[in-house]
Amino acid sequence: MNTKYLNVINDMLSILDNKSVLVAVSTGVDSTVLLDLVLKIKTIKKVVVAHVNHQKRIQSNDEERYIKTFCEKNNISCYSIKLPKDHTGNFQEWARNARYDFFNELMQKEKLQVLLTAHHADDNLETILMRFIKGSSLKGYAGISKMITEKGYNIYRPLLNLSKEDILTYAKENNLKYFEDASNKEDDYTRNRIRKYIVPLLLKENPALYQAVSNYSDTLFEASNILEEKIKKFITSNVIYDNNIISFKLDHFNNETEFIQTEILFSLLKPYELSTSCIKEILKKINASKTKIVSDINNDLVFIKEYGTINFIPKKEIPGEFYLKITKPGTYQLPNNKVLIVDKNKCYLNPSKDEMWYNIPELPFIVRTRKDGDTIKLPGGTKTISNYLTDKKISQVERMKILLICDGNNKPIYMIK
Numbered sequence: 001m002n003t004k005y006l007n008v009i010n011d012m013l014s015i016l017d018n019k020s021v022l023v024a025v026s027t028g029v030d031s032t033v034l035l036d037l038v039l040k041i042k043t044i045k046k047v048v049v050a051h052v053n054h055q056k057r058i059q060s061n062d063e064e065r066y067i068k069t070f071c072e073k074n075n076i077s078c079y080s081i082k083l084p085k086d087h088t089g090n091f092q093e094w095a096r097n098a099r100y101d102f103f104n105e106l107m108q109k110e111k112l113q114v115l116l117t118a119h120h121a122d123d124n125l126e127t128i129l130m131r132f133i134k135g136s137s138l139k140g141y142a143g144i145s146k147m148i149t150e151k152g153y154n155i156y157r158p159l160l161n162l163s164k165e166d167i168l169t170y171a172k173e174n175n176l177k178y179f180e181d182a183s184n185k186e187d188d189y190t191r192n193r194i195r196k197y198i199v200p201l202l203l204k205e206n207p208a209l210y211q212a213v214s215n216y217s218d219t220l221f222e223a224s225n226i227l228e229e230k231i232k233k234f235i236t237s238n239v240i241y242d243n244n245i246i247s248f249k250l251d252h253f254n255n256e257t258e259f260i261q262t263e264i265l266f267s268l269l270k271p272y273e274l275s276t277s278c279i280k281e282i283l284k285k286i287n288a289s290k291t292k293i294v295s296d297i298n299n300d301l302v303f304i305k306e307y308g309t310i311n312f313i314p315k316k317e318i319p320g321e322f323y324l325k326i327t328k329p330g331t332y333q334l335p336n337n338k339v340l341i342v343d344k345n346k347c348y349l350n351p352s353k354d355e356m357w358y359n360i361p362e363l364p365f366i367v368r369t370r371k372d373g374d375t376i377k378l379p380g381g382t383k384t385i386s387n388y389l390t391d392k393k394i395s396q397v398e399r400m401k402i403l404l405i406c407d408g409n410n411k412p413i414y415m416i417k
Contacts, residue, residue: 008162009041023035050080053081121164124143124213329343334403366406
């Protein structure tokens with residue numbers, strides 16, 4: 001057997017010994033070779049196959065029947081799902097998410113330890129080139145990782161050092177039956193165009209391209225690991241999370257280089273899938289001379305810079321307008337999980353364990369959010385609430401949580417923080 005295949009088998013032996021695994025099998029040549037190699041590892045404790053029928057081609061149902069029959073003959077548990085035919089929008093991204101949701105469900109159901117996918121060296125090269133085109137983080141530019149841990153299990157890609165040509169050769173030498181997906185040769189998707197037009201040119205320039213890409217990928221992953229440790233240290237030491245609000249001090253952030261600052265933002269804001277250009281714009285706002293900035297980043301996130309602090313606030317965490325007229329004693333639910341309990345001639349606010357008492361001689365009274373121009377009486381005279389909060393250096397984040405207790409004429413008499 002070729003040394004390349006022996007290296008893959010030896011790697012699989014070391015990682016999959018006595019493990020329970022799920023193999024993602026599309027019935028294309030890549031996953032067919034992967035399944036054949038898995039079945040050669042006799043020390044694997046349990047093998048389960050997952051197949052996703054995308055219903056995009058005439059032979060999709062034939063492929064599903066084939067893998068089910070194959071698994072039945074080989075005494076392998078096999079699960080399959082059909083994806084809806086009528087999905088609109090970015091089908092590739094949606095289908096990928098649907099596949100991994102399915103895989104995750106099976107990992108939990110069968111109590112499996114390792115998910116195996118058939119990504120190979122060509123996939124890695126195409127992924128890296130796509131990220132060059134679109135922009136990414138350091139780890140993104142490194143391409144596909146051979147092993148990652150996610151949701152309590154490992155995702156392992158044992159074919160990552162084999163080229164497509166290597167995989168086709170193995171299938172031919174071992175007389176493996178597989179199905180070809182003609183859509184992989186169409187020009188509809190960026191990945192297909194890269195595969196069809198760009199990769200052949202690069203291979204002409206360097207016949208050892210896949211080894212060069214593997215070395216490049218390994219180097220960037222090592223650098224990324226070092227970078228991630230530094231980012232993790234900054235986040236652990238400086239970042240505060242409060243109800244999905246992300247906050248850190250500007251002076252601590254400014255101790256880092258611009259590159260590290262960029263990577264910190266990528267890490268903190270990863271759930272929002274922001275582009276490189278968007279991260280750069282955020283960095284400009286952070287480093288601007290203006291001391292207070294409130295700005296929408298997108299439809300889901302707000303950026304606030306004030307009092308030497310940077311805040312990223314999900315819009316879903318920003319309270320909407322609130323108005324409640326209290327006309328009789330009782331228990332009333334307020335925003336931010338606060339409860340107002342009103343008794344005759346007294347009321348008290350009980351946020352979790354603390355009790356705050358307010359002596360209000362008569363009903364009705366009103367609880368509401370602030371409005372422009374609201375004023376409040378203080379020992380030194382009347383002042384707008386906005387100026388009072390500014391004098392006290394109350395942050396925009398805290399201001400969003402403030403409610404006013406008003407008399408029957410809707411005049412503020414107290415602030416609930």
